[in-house]
Amino acid sequence: MLELRAITKRFGEVLANDHIDIRVEPGTIHAIVGENGAGKSTAMRIAYGFYTADSGEIVVDGEPRQIQTPHDAIRLGIGMVHQHFMLVDTMTVAENIVLGAEPGSAAAIDLTKALGEIRALSNEFRLSVDPNAVIHDLSVGQQQRVELLKALYRRARLLILDEPTAVLTPQEVEEFFAILRRMREQGKTVIIITHKLSEVLAISDDVTVMRDGRVVGRVKTKETNAAELARMMVGRDVLLRVEKPDARPGETVLSVQRLSVTAGGGERGLRDVSFQVRAGEIVGVAGVEGNGQTELIEALAGLVPAARVSGEIRFRERDVTRTSARERYELGIAHVPEDRHRRGLLLDFDLSENSILGLHYRRPAVSAGPLLDLSGIRARALEMIQDFDVRPANPDLPARALSGGNQQKLIIGREFGLGPKLLLISQPTRGVDIGAIEFIHRKLVELRDEGCAILLVSAELEEVTSLADRLLVIYHGRLVGEVDPRQATQEEIGLLMTGGGKANAE
Amino acid sequence: MSDIFNVGLLLSALRLATPLLLAALGGLFSERAGVINIALEGLMLAGAFTAASVTWYAGSPWVGLVSAVLAGALIAAVHAVACIRYRADQVVSGTAINILLTGVPALLSGAFFLSSGSTPQVPQENLIPWTPIVIAGLLVPLTYYVLYYTPFGLRLRAVGENPEAADAAGVSVNLMRYAAVLISGALAGIGGAYLSIGQSSLFTRNMSAGRGFIALAALIFGKWRPVQTMLACLLFGFTEAVAIQLQGVRFGGEEIPTQFVQIIPYVLTIVVLAGFIGTSRAPRALGIPYQKEK
Numbered sequence: 001m002l003e004l005r006a007i008t009k010r011f012g013e014v015l016a017n018d019h020i021d022i023r024v025e026p027g028t029i030h031a032i033v034g035e036n037g038a039g040k041s042t043a044m045r046i047a048y049g050f051y052t053a054d055s056g057e058i059v060v061d062g063e064p065r066q067i068q069t070p071h072d073a074i075r076l077g078i079g080m081v082h083q084h085f086m087l088v089d090t091m092t093v094a095e096n097i098v099l100g101a102e103p104g105s106a107a108a109i110d111l112t113k114a115l116g117e118i119r120a121l122s123n124e125f126r127l128s129v130d131p132n133a134v135i136h137d138l139s140v141g142q143q144q145r146v147e148l149l150k151a152l153y154r155r156a157r158l159l160i161l162d163e164p165t166a167v168l169t170p171q172e173v174e175e176f177f178a179i180l181r182r183m184r185e186q187g188k189t190v191i192i193i194t195h196k197l198s199e200v201l202a203i204s205d206d207v208t209v210m211r212d213g214r215v216v217g218r219v220k221t222k223e224t225n226a227a228e229l230a231r232m233m234v235g236r237d238v239l240l241r242v243e244k245p246d247a248r249p250g251e252t253v254l255s256v257q258r259l260s261v262t263a264g265g266g267e268r269g270l271r272d273v274s275f276q277v278r279a280g281e282i283v284g285v286a287g288v289e290g291n292g293q294t295e296l297i298e299a300l301a302g303l304v305p306a307a308r309v310s311g312e313i314r315f316r317e318r319d320v321t322r323t324s325a326r327e328r329y330e331l332g333i334a335h336v337p338e339d340r341h342r343r344g345l346l347l348d349f350d351l352s353e354n355s356i357l358g359l360h361y362r363r364p365a366v367s368a369g370p371l372l373d374l375s376g377i378r379a380r381a382l383e384m385i386q387d388f389d390v391r392p393a394n395p396d397l398p399a400r401a402l403s404g405g406n407q408q409k410l411i412i413g414r415e416f417g418l419g420p421k422l423l424l425i426s427q428p429t430r431g432v433d434i435g436a437i438e439f440i441h442r443k444l445v446e447l448r449d450e451g452c453a454i455l456l457v458s459a460e461l462e463e464v465t466s467l468a469d470r471l472l473v474i475y476h477g478r479l480v481g482e483v484d485p486r487q488a489t490q491e492e493i494g495l496l497m498t499g500g501g502k503a504n505a506e
Numbered sequence: 507m508s509d510i511f512n513v514g515l516l517l518s519a520l521r522l523a524t525p526l527l528l529a530a531l532g533g534l535f536s537e538r539a540g541v542i543n544i545a546l547e548g549l550m551l552a553g554a555f556t557a558a559s560v561t562w563y564a565g566s567p568w569v570g571l572v573s574a575v576l577a578g579a580l581i582a583a584v585h586a587v588a589c590i591r592y593r594a595d596q597v598v599s600g601t602a603i604n605i606l607l608t609g610v611p612a613l614l615s616g617a618f619f620l621s622s623g624s625t626p627q628v629p630q631e632n633l634i635p636w637t638p639i640v641i642a643g644l645l646v647p648l649t650y651y652v653l654y655y656t657p658f659g660l661r662l663r664a665v666g667e668n669p670e671a672a673d674a675a676g677v678s679v680n681l682m683r684y685a686a687v688l689i690s691g692a693l694a695g696i697g698g699a700y701l702s703i704g705q706s707s708l709f710t711r712n713m714s715a716g717r718g719f720i721a722l723a724a725l726i727f728g729k730w731r732p733v734q735t736m737l738a739c740l741l742f743g744f745t746e747a748v749a750i751q752l753q754g755v756r757f758g759g760e761e762i763p764t765q766f767v768q769i770i771p772y773v774l775t776i777v778v779l780a781g782f783i784g785t786s787r788a789p790r791a792l793g794i795p796y797q798k799e800k
Contacts, residue, residue, distance in 0.1 A: 050674070050798065071676035086674035088667045090790075091660075099664050100675035102657035109657055119507065 001026040001158055001189045002047060002078070007056035009042055016042040020056070024158070024206075029180060029190045031200040031221070034210035034233055035433030037403050038111040040193045041083070043210070044160045048080040049073040074101075079151025082159040083193075085143050089136040093129055096116060097150050111479065121152050125182060140167040140289070148179070158189045165199055169288050170461060170494035175324045177203050195233075195434070197226040209233055234434050241281045244445045247469040250279035253422050253453035254300070259311035261295040261304055261477075270295040271477045272311070277422065282444065282454040284468025286461060287497050292477035294338060297426050300455070301335040302328045303343075315422065329358055334420035336411055338427040338457070344411045345399045351396040352381035355414050388413035389439060405436035412440060416447060423447065426457040441467060461490060463498075515747050520639060521705060523743025525550065525714075527642045528697030529721035530728070531649055532578075532690035536658025538653065538730055539686035540666035540791040543587050544600030546694050548607035552577045553698025555611035558625040558709035559618065567634045571699050578695020579688045581607070586687035590680050593795035597704050608712055615709070623711040624737045628703055638700035645693070649732040662686055666789035669796040679796045694718070716772065723775040738778075746771045 002024045009017040017039045024030045032040045036047040045051045057064050060076045067073050073080070094114055103117070104110030114298050118131045127145040131385060135143060135360070144164065150329060151159050165173045180190055180203060192420040200207055201221060209217045209232040216234050231237055254277040263269035270292045277283045287293055298304050302311060302325035313321045320328055335344035345354050356365040356377055364380070367373035388409045390402070399407055408428070415423065428444065429437040444467060448454055458464045464471060464485070471485040473496040481496045529546045536543035543549075556577035561570030581603060588599040603754040616622045653659040665682040669762075673679050704708045720742055728735030749770040751760060 048674075069676070069678070070674050071678070074676045081673065082674065086671035088671050090667055091664065095660060096671075096675075099660055099672065102660060102676040104657075106657060108655055109660065129735045154676070274670070 001061065003059040004043060004047060005048055005057040005059060007043060007053045009046060009053050009093060010053060015213050017046070017053070020210075020213075020215055022208050022215065023218075024189060024191055025204055026157075026189050027184060027187055028205040029184055029192060029203055031204035031207045032191060032193045032210065033195060033197065033207060034230060035195065035435070036405060037212075038210040038233070038433055039213040039435065040210050041162055044080065044162060044191065044193060047073065048078060048160060050080075059131065071100075074154050077155060077157035078160065079154055079158065081144065081147040081151060081164060082109070083162040083166065085140075087135045087143055087146060089134075091135060092131065093133050093138070093146050093149075094131040096135060096146055097131070097153050101154055117153065118149060121149055124186075125149075125179060127153065127179065128316065141169075141172045144168070144176070156188070158191065159183065160191045160193070162193045163195070164192060165194065167289065167459075168496055170490055171498060173199070190197065197229050200229065201226060206439070211235060220257055230434065237365040242466040242474075243439045244467075245449070247281040247448065249281040249469070250451060252278050253313040253316055254455065256300070256417070257312040257314070259296075259299060259309070259313060261292075261299050262308045263477075264283065268292055268295070269308075269477050270299065273477075273479050274311075275472060275479065275482075277455050279421070279451045279453050280448055281469045282448050282456055282467055284464035284471045285455065285457045285474055286464045286471055286493055287459075287474035289459045291474050291497075293426065293474060295477070296474070297335070297338070297424050297455070297457055300331065300424055301325060326358075327419070331419035332418065334415035334418045334423045336408075336415050336423070336425040336428060338430070340404075340407055340411055345407060347400040348396055348398050350396050351385060351390070351402075351410060352378045354399050354410060355381040355384055355395070357359025357414065359414075359418070384413040384417055385410070388416075388443070389436075402497050403433070404431035405433045408432050408440065412443060416443065420447075420452055421451055423454045425454065427459060428456065429458075429460070429463060461493060464492070465490070473497055509697045509775050513533040515751055516744075517639050518750065519740065519744040519747040521635075521743075523739045523745045524639045524642045525700050525705075525717055526721045526724055526742055527736055527739040528638065528645070528700065529694045529718055530725045530739055531642075531645050531732065532697070533722055533725045534690075534694040534730060534732065535662070535686045535693070536582075536690035537710045537725065538666045538789055538793055539662050539683050540669060540789055540796070541586070541589050541683055541687050542596040542600065542612065542793045543582075543687065544597055544692050544722065544777060545582070545718075546601040546690075546721050547714055548600075548604040549581055549694035550701065550714040550718050551607040551696035551712070552581045553695030554702040554713055555614070555625065555698075556695070557699035558702035558733060559615070561628050561703050562626050562670030564744070565566065565632060567628075567632050567684065567703050569752050570632075570697045570703055571634065571637075571696065573580060574699035575692045576695070578691035578693070578698065579680055580691070582687050582691020582694070583684075585691075586684050589687070589795065593797065596793050596795075604718070611707055611709060612711055618737055625702075625709040628707045630707070633703050634700075635704050638696055641696060646732050653732065658685075663789075665796075669791050669794075673796075673798070683796075692711055694721075697721075720771065720775050723779050726786055726788075727778045730789060742774065745774050 004020055004022045007020040022045050034040045046053045049069045049072050052068060058067050097118055098114045102109045104290040107352060115131055116266045122128055122333050127149055129142050129145045129172060168176060175242050183190060204221045207219050207221055208215055209229060211233060257274050259270060259273045285293055299309050306322055312319060315331060315333060341347060359365050365372060365377055378395050385393045385395060390409045428440055456464060456467060468485050471483050472479050473481045473493060475497060529550055533543045533546050553574035557570040557574035560573040563569050585599050585603055588594040607627060615625055619626055627634050632772045654701050661677045661682050665679050666679060669679045701713055712767050724738035724742055725735050727738040752767045
């Protein structure tokens, strides 16, 4: 169906794709796996005409083709669902689906016809969504269905899906896989880009593995296993499961009583949340994104306007509900934010400058009078960069030049360097490659064992269950249950995450 | 007071709103596609000068009007190439065009008419005092229809909100933006033509007097929507009409100083912009050049 032959693509200095060969048979589900930055998305964006290859050939249905723009790809029956959805969120579902392929004449869009076709497609593939809803009112799962409909509406025979399950709950993933299987039955071909090996094994027929811009192998799914795939991806043996001794919790560090955050700014808010975190334990918060996790962490870090917060936050016996973010930071509450680009880094500043964010006004960053101690800052940054394995280890590079995983290690290095009593950490390994995930997980457990209290929020269920000593589940801004992560199954937790389940808020 | 508010005042408001509306609708096309058009002022001047000169030479206001449309589109094309092809800063490019157009007409009228400021007077029978008002009035429903009911409009709005999404859907972002900026030049050109061969009978230096910017304010005030933008233009036109009427009016025995009266529309513009720029949501991709591979 689709073949990439010796595709090469360079971005400035970086060789993103180095003579890539990928062959996808019609009527199969083909997984492309690899760490972040391995070049998976680049290769697929080339196949979809978003990027143009420097050299190499694209063959569709046995014939070499020029694909310069997405328009060309669409004409050849290729559709793509991007990791970040390509939807105009002020427009309706129907408008998004027909955009660029509008039925009717140039003088008028035939909306009735469009709606009819959309309904027929959503019935055929069981992708239910209201065509008249406006995108920003939809959940991410629904938005994904719109993306699939968009591709199907354009008569795509080959669907490229870039990290499609990143935003879904375990139940939604199951439904989603059912949809993919249905598509395969109807003769469609699917390429799925992912880094989740369990999903590769569950859904695909064939796997192509990429590393550092090259294809390092191709295997039949039936003939491989997770360990082998991980080894191919990383180039060495990897620990897939976190190994940690049992927690030895000490005194209560954080005590939250009936904390509420009023909804606002597109956030759902938080209602009546109470819990404790003790020294030397990791408390995980599981939940589908957008259920109040952001509000919870930001309220604890002091980043939500006081007017929106009610209830009480006590940190080591002291009421900090009304104290400023800076004061909390000074008390020893460190924060690794969920969105490192928005809250964690100044992308155009260099690594040593980023290493003192939040510490920039006091010793040791400031030495004499009002001046920064630049050489001292740089030396300490270099030390931290080495301790936390940030690569490339050059404090003069702008943060933008680093991969997601290395940016994250830099932030973690900075926050850990504070010697925190409490760490608020959100999505610690989002967009981070397997090697770095292993490293970050190990560091978190180390910090815990040094007696730090850790509140961990993650959308990756596997991550929270394997790291947390106790697990809270959040749904619609409320804590709906606490489970023992060693006992509870993914299904039980998944059910709580979607508001079902036996344990409702007492 | 009652002799100030009369039918004459409303007609005058309508006349004063017309060039604003034409320019603002032009700005609407450009900005809904994501290209800031601060060059409306310069585009109006281009239209005004071209209309007056060509009408004087050709003896026909229709030839003059069409030339003004072309001149507006031509200058807008410069803005488009700078902003789309070369991804220049859209405000800087627009400002450059505005500065250029304060000088170019003077230069050309020096060459053609041996006068550094203005063009020769166009005879009364060659003026079009009503046509542009009708055109502007018809353009409002037309713009509305194009924007919300045609493939072109859907693509235009998509390109201004989320160009990546439009691109992924197979829409050429650049093509849409070129079209939008050219349309904006053409409409601002008509607005300019109305100034020189509708309201007046010749081009005088800098005769747009900030109307391009007021049009931009009306566009923001009107939330980048055709009907609301028209209402905003009418409000600005009305204020200007009142300002003109108030000149020479005695208030408590004292004459209101003209300067004070003349600033009213501009003060309103500032007030409106300060009060509404926050609440009015611009097209999300406004001002951001589209770059495919980044």
